[in-house]
Amino acid sequence: MGTAVHFDRVAKRFGSLQALAGVSLEIAEGEFFGLLGPNGAGKTTLISCLAGLARPDAGSVRVLGRDVVADYREARRLLGVVPQELVFDPFFSVRETLRIQSGYFGIRNNDAWIDEILENLDLTAKADTNMRRLSGGMKRRVLVAQALVHRPPVIVLDEPTAGVDVELRQGLWEFIRRLNGEGHTIILTTHYLEEAETLCGRIGMLKQGQLVALDETASLLRQFSGHTLTLRLGQGGLPAALVPRLLSREGAVCRLRLAGFAELEQVLADLRQAGCGVADLKLDEPDLEEVFVRLMRGEVSREAVQP
């Protein structure tokens, strides 16, 4: 498989603010890639550099081998971008909007595909409604539709599910997954971490314009987030041997970190030995949220990450 998107040491400042501090990242064809990071991390800026909406101060970006500056027309043809901001052209209906967008990409008579997109995004009933009359979530779906009119091999979704109801979110993901299955490369940013966890094969995390983690979702989970054991102690304090594992404590309820499932036995042995009674016990699976929080707090050093 070739490289779908190649960011090479991309840097971008806005005045004194370093929005991107030399980001290098390769995304392979056919990947479902998640770009995560807190507000202001630089996700949208990175996407803007990819889409030609912003020009990097240094570094380069290529889409399927085409440089987004030198070969901008070909690069843009290969890209479909759903912008984060909820924008629309108030002069047109949904169908007009999509026909016009097709024309911009040099595509004539695109109605069959437009109808299919509308169907998949549950917009068929609104096809002839003016954009102004749509609800926020519907406008968001039209934005998704606009990004897909030219069947781009690389699809970039910048928080596509913000403000979209649960049912539609499912429908949208089903559609995007199908496109991914057909070979389209997907790049997604979202603040819904469970969404990223279930959808993305690989995840990159940005923090203050730097890539702080980059790995397959499963391995990221394995590497950075052990299981969490929640205990309600019946009698006696927490044995000294377990204090280093303590994540938080509220009265008799302690949360302990386990590197893996296997450590559970040791913990229970320690408790028994100290004569601690356990009133209640719960073991949590690792989740992306914890990885995210720990990475953003800086608990994991950059060296621990394999970019």
Next chain:
Amino acid sequence: MMLGFRTLFYKEVLRFWKVGFQTVAAPVLTALLYLLIFAHVLDENTRIHGVTYTAFLVPGLVMMSVLQNAFANSSSSLIQSKVTGSVVFVLLPPIAYGEFFLAYVLAALARGVVVGLGVLLMTLAFAPLQLAHPLWALAFAVLGGAMLGALGMIAGIWADKFDQLAAFQNFLIMPLTMLSGVFYSIHSLPPFWQQVSHFNPVFYMIDGFRYGFFGVSDAAPQQSLLVVSVCFAALTALTLALLKRGYKLRA
């Protein structure tokens, strides 16, 4: 021509046509009010270039409408899409900046010409139409409208807010068009102001356009055509340079 360009042009035309009451009918009415008021006050005993004041006023008003509306179209379209953010829809597709320029300028010209024709039609009721050199008139209408369309693009790209655009319009476009000899022959001005008028490119557009109607003008039409062509070429080069750099459109 490329479909991307054609679609953008079509979209820009549709944009003003859908609100034609405001973008076409209203400026026609404004021009007509000028004609009624000035002609009523001055027609009795004023003759300029050998024609009645009303007849003299018609080409000036038509051209002023072409210019102001061409400017308004490209500038308001750009600032609106910038402020609302919908400008991304034209920035994401593979439209070359030359096509981008052409689409906006031609749509601006289209609105200018539609309004100009509307004004011309309405004024037929007040003064008989005289068209001594229609090709000269057409050349000035097209070049002038395109030039103001390009200027409108520059203003729309430069302005971040509606009030900055309004300032551009009120402090540059309005004085340039109003003080260009629409309402008078500059030969009726004191020598100093005659000199000043010669630095106003809009003067040459109005004067040359009027030559197309009456065959007489304050400046030689060839000279006017040259001035207008040079100005248009300069503004085209500037606009293309801004678009190529992505000035204020691409961060």
